[in-house]
Amino acid sequence: MEKNFYNIVGQKIKDSKYCIIFTGAGISVESGIPPFRGKDGIWNKYDPEFLYIDNYLNNPFSCWKVIKEIFYDYFSNIKPNKAHIVIGNLYKKGFVKTVITQNIDNLHQEGGCENVIEFHGNLNKFICLKCNKTFNIENISIEEKPPFCNYCKFPLKPDIIFFGEAIKEDAIKKSIDEINKADLLIIIGTSGEVAPANNLPFIAKRNNCFIVEINIVESIFTKTIVDIFLKEKASIAMEKIELEVT
Numbered sequence: 267m268e269k270n271f272y273n274i275v276g277q278k279i280k281d282s283k284y285c286i287i288f289t290g291a292g293i294s295v296e297s298g299i300p301p302f303r304g305k306d307g308i309w310n311k312y313d314p315e316f317l318y319i320d321n322y323l324n325n326p327f328s329c330w331k332v333i334k335e336i337f338y339d340y341f342s343n344i345k346p347n348k349a350h351i352v353i354g355n356l357y358k359k360g361f362v363k364t365v366i367t368q369n370i371d372n373l374h375q376e377g378g379c380e381n382v383i384e385f386h387g388n389l390n391k392f393i394c395l396k397c398n399k400t401f402n403i404e405n406i407s408i409e410e411k412p413p414f415c416n417y418c419k420f421p422l423k424p425d426i427i428f429f430g431e432a433i434k435e436d437a438i439k440k441s442i443d444e445i446n447k448a449d450l451l452i453i454i455g456t457s458g459e460v461a462p463a464n465n466l467p468f469i470a471k472r473n474n475c476f477i478v479e480i481n482i483v484e485s486i487f488t489k490t491i492v493d494i495f496l497k498e499k500a501s502i503a504m505e506k507i508e509l510e511v512t
């Protein structure tokens with residue numbers, strides 16, 4: 267039975283005209299990054315208040331301490347896992363056109379995919395909230411608490427979407443444009459609890475897109491819009507799918 271599902275998904279990928287992958291924190295769990303929700307979730311250990319934009323603006327020093335601890339110290343030596351690498355391979359072979367990710371860890375790029383829409387930004391970039399100048403992480407010192415803008419001495423923030431911040435127009439537009447082209451959407455490792463990212467799979471479904479989901483438990487998508495649910499860890503499922511495609 268299981269072999270059939272992977273075989274069907276492999277065939278769907280080979281036959282698809284525009285396959286898109288939509289990912290969440292679950293795809294990076296096997297790289298050592300905890301998810302946000304669920305039993306080992308980051309939000310079980312840390313109060314998300316440090317990631318609210320108003321709080322950051324009012325208390326950059328105390329917020330930065332937690333942000334650095336979680337997103338820079340803890341994430342510092344993470345590597346792409348098999349799931350990221352298989353997606354990179356399928357991208358290079360032309361089977362996958364785009365990855366839309368909610369993740370901020372840069373692992374899809376490091377896994378070989380060159381067309382990644384980062385719905386919530388990227389930890390390797392910083393932005394000054396006063397003059398809007400952006401900086402790459404290698405050009406600033408994150409040891410400062412928090413890093414300051416070289417030009418206006420205002421605190422920098424990681425160029426990721428904080429709670430209370432709007433998603434960048436560009437990310438939304440590009441994601442919807444891509445989703446509207448998809449005839450196959452593979453959802454990997456997301457609870458689907460966060461809007462507006464969680465609207466994207468529903469837009470795909472309205473376009474009669476075939477939807478595959480890979481997760482270790484059901485999400486809000488599973489019983490509503492998913493056509494094939496592969497209850498498996500991302501790296502194992504993607505390894506099996508790669509065998510069916512190539």
Ligand code: APR
Pocket residue numbers: 289290291292293295296301302303304307368369386454455456457458459460480481482483484485498499500501
């Ligand atoms: N393989 C596949 N899925 C997994 C694995 C794994 N090895 N481990 C966990 N998962 C699944 C969980 O079952 C869960 O459904 O990954 C999902 C992670 O869900 P969340 O922690 O809610 O992460 P995500 O959906 O990406 O959250 C969206 O919330 O806090 C914000 O900005 C943050 O981008 C994040 C957004």
